[in-house]
Amino acid sequence: MNDRDEAELIRMLARAAEAAPEPAGDLIGTIHRRRRQRTRRRVQSALAVAGVIAVIGGGTAVARGTFSNRGGEGQIVSKATSSTEGSPLFTPSPSGPPRRAVRPAAEVWPSAVFKIPAKAADGWKYRPVTGLSATELLLTAESSFEKAGRLEVYDTTAGKSTVLANMPVTDTKGYFVQGYEVGAEYIAWWGETPNNSDKWADFWVVPRSGGTPKRVGEVTGDLSRVTRIAVTSDSIVWSVTSGGIYRMPISGGAPERIEGTEGLHLLSWPLAVDFGEKEGGDAFKNQSRVVNLETRQVTEVNVPDGVENLRCGPVWCFGGWGDGALVQRLDGSDRKILQGMSAGPEAKDVGGRFGSLGSYGDGERNADGYAPVTVVYDPISDVMAGISKMDPSAGGGFGTGISSSPSSILYWDEGKKQVRECKTVDGRILPPASSGEPVPTGEGTVCSTNEVGGGKELTVVNLLAVPPTE
Amino acid sequence: MQQNGSLTRPWSVEFTDFVAARGSALYRYGYVLTGNAEDAADLTQEALMRLGDAWPKIRKKDDPEGYVRTTMARLHISVWRRLRRERLVAAVPEAAYIEDRFIDDTGLWNELKGLPSKQRAVLVLRYYEDLSDQEIADLLGISRGTVRSQAARALSKLRVRVVALEMRRV
Numbered sequence: 001m002n003d004r005d006e007a008e009l010i011r012m013l014a015r016a017a018e019a020a021p022e023p024a025g026d027l028i029g030t031i032h033r034r035r036r037q038r039t040r041r042r043v044q045s046a047l048a049v050a051g052v053i054a055v056i057g058g059g060t061a062v063a064r065g066t067f068s069n070r071g072g073e074g075q076i077v078s079k080a081t082s083s084t085e086g087s088p089l090f091t092p093s094p095s096g097p098p099r100r101a102v103r104p105a106a107e108v109w110p111s112a113v114f115k116i117p118a119k120a121a122d123g124w125k126y127r128p129v130t131g132l133s134a135t136e137l138l139l140t141a142e143s144s145f146e147k148a149g150r151l152e153v154y155d156t157t158a159g160k161s162t163v164l165a166n167m168p169v170t171d172t173k174g175y176f177v178q179g180y181e182v183g184a185e186y187i188a189w190w191g192e193t194p195n196n197s198d199k200w201a202d203f204w205v206v207p208r209s210g211g212t213p214k215r216v217g218e219v220t221g222d223l224s225r226v227t228r229i230a231v232t233s234d235s236i237v238w239s240v241t242s243g244g245i246y247r248m249p250i251s252g253g254a255p256e257r258i259e260g261t262e263g264l265h266l267l268s269w270p271l272a273v274d275f276g277e278k279e280g281g282d283a284f285k286n287q288s289r290v291v292n293l294e295t296r297q298v299t300e301v302n303v304p305d306g307v308e309n310l311r312c313g314p315v316w317c318f319g320g321w322g323d324g325a326l327v328q329r330l331d332g333s334d335r336k337i338l339q340g341m342s343a344g345p346e347a348k349d350v351g352g353r354f355g356s357l358g359s360y361g362d363g364e365r366n367a368d369g370y371a372p373v374t375v376v377y378d379p380i381s382d383v384m385a386g387i388s389k390m391d392p393s394a395g396g397g398f399g400t401g402i403s404s405s406p407s408s409i410l411y412w413d414e415g416k417k418q419v420r421e422c423k424t425v426d427g428r429i430l431p432p433a434s435s436g437e438p439v440p441t442g443e444g445t446v447c448s449t450n451e452v453g454g455g456k457e458l459t460v461v462n463l464l465a466v467p468p469t470e
Numbered sequence: 471m472q473q474n475g476s477l478t479r480p481w482s483v484e485f486t487d488f489v490a491a492r493g494s495a496l497y498r499y500g501y502v503l504t505g506n507a508e509d510a511a512d513l514t515q516e517a518l519m520r521l522g523d524a525w526p527k528i529r530k531k532d533d534p535e536g537y538v539r540t541t542m543a544r545l546h547i548s549v550w551r552r553l554r555r556e557r558l559v560a561a562v563p564e565a566a567y568i569e570d571r572f573i574d575d576t577g578l579w580n581e582l583k584g585l586p587s588k589q590r591a592v593l594v595l596r597y598y599e600d601l602s603d604q605e606i607a608d609l610l611g612i613s614r615g616t617v618r619s620q621a622a623r624a625l626s627k628l629r630v631r632v633v634a635l636e637m638r639r640v
Binding site for chain 2 (some may be wrong): 003005006008009010012013014016017018020021027028030031034174176200423
């Protein structure tokens with residue numbers, strides 16, 4: 001006798017998840033502990049170590065993959081030496097001209113590099129959003145991870161921060177702000193509840209000069225699967241994972257699809273492109289047109305054969321080309337191949353000028369020992385600037401600002417070091433890491449990499465502060 | 471010379487942040503998958519540790535939470551039960567059980583616990599994660615036909631009628 005229906009099963013599972021007893025221990029501490037135990041049991045033989053790059057999805061990936069309940073934020077990239085499994089994307093080029101020696105951004109563009117405190121006076125952690133001007137940085141201050149509490153503007157000339165707006169405390173359980181955008185008159189953001197299955201999102205604005213945030217409205221269903229947002233003088237604009245761009249009046253009203261935007265993804269108002277940046281299936285496709293939503297002008301991109309993952313902004317396109325990165329203008333002019341560089345998914349046309357070239361080869365060092373974790377390339381002046389610094393022993397990391405449009409900010413914590421420690425042990429005393437692995441024999445080296453220090457100061461590159469090229 | 475698994479990788483502060491933000495949701499998913507708090511905690515921990523090992527591969531997908539959820543589903547139906555017995559469980563929930571009547575008053579939650587792990591996983595992926603049968607097949611590495619037969623068997627055991635929602639399935 002079938003006396004139940006599927007809806008009942010769905011409700012019961014949702015209730016069970018809600019009613020799950022809270023774990024007593026702290027999850028992070030437990031994982032750290034277990035990892036240390038396992039690390040001690042791992043025996044590393046003296047193999048050649050290849051350079052491998054890891055992108056850490058900065059906590060929460062922006063991708064909307066198989067699962068619907070996801071959050072989003074800017075990517076954090078970290079590079080590590082180690083491992084036998086690497087992406088072929090990052091295999092060093094066997095031939096071709098030698099890679100250029102890249103100098104740190106602080107030497108290349110000294111006027112664009114700043115030190116800011118990592119925390120506000122009350123201990124809330126800063127997270128850079130984007131540059132508002134050459135001298136102003138938009139930051140969020142968070143009481144805990146991704147729980148943004150304030151918007152602040154950091155004045156790099158005065159070296160201090162002022163509060164632009166206190167963000168409202170929502171009583172929606174599991175609510176996270178997912179993206180910010182700076183418009184001419186407003187700063188906007190959107191949020192959702194990424195950890196439940198509700199298809200729901202809401203939008204907020206606050207005047208750019210500061211004040212009380214206003215909730216513009218909320219959306220449900222496919223309209224809530226936001227990829228990027230924009231804010232104009234009268235509307236919130238956003239695109240969704242399946243393509244299509246929508247708007248909602250700031251004064252209130254129903255959402256509507258902007259005519260003729262089927263299949264388009266917002267890039268940075270008023271520009272839209274035909275493939276989004278974050279959707280998994282589109283990752284290696286080439287963008288073929290850039291559409292201005294205000295003027296309706298469509299610019300076809302000149303896509304050369306063999307390029308991968310071509311991503312364009314208002315002026316420049318960046319893509320993968322064999323072992324290097326390809327840079328060109330939309331019409332294909334000024335095309336250049338940068339050997340040993342990787343365009344990577346985070347390559348962007350920031351402010352119509354800069355490309356953040358995802359990955360700088362295999363961590364090869366300059367004569368003085370400096371190796372950047374990534375580089376920013378200015379195609380106009382053909383200048384590269386190194387972002388962050390590889391530690392001699394292990395790796396390094398950097399973050400990008402969390403604005404919806406490509407952020408003008410890249411940042412890192414110079415106080416944070418990745419320290420790799422190794423010691424020699426008799427392998428026979430160690431149990432295998434798991435039942436599937438062979439029992440170690442002979443002498444081996446046990447290594448662990450730990451992150452130490454940091455948390456006091458962030459080094460910020462604001463690309464809006466790079467002097468214009470002649 | 472031999473190679474014993476992968477080497478250690480940086481244990482990033484950002485990863486810690488990820489666990490802080492998503493750990494609870496992942497644990498709840500683990501609870502629905504396994505049916506008890508202790509297994510859920512251990513499954514979540516194990517999947518997160520593997521996530522830490524797999525950063526280079528996650529890069530392409532840009533989807534760490536998807537990776538963890540997939541790992542949890544696969545572990546749940548595979549060797550994980552055997553492995554976990556060998557491990558020290560550091561964080562056993564204090565409230566080891568909850569009153570099932572808070573979840574449902576028809577005994578459905580308890581009957582779900584009686585299902586084989588693969589059948590249970592299929593139901594959780596279909597009705598909690600809202601995945602299509604093809605997505606479930608891809609995720610578990612089985613055919614869509616197997617997904618359907620496992621689901622049908624499980625639903626029949628639980629005496630659940632399949633009518634209204636059948637249309638949406640691909």
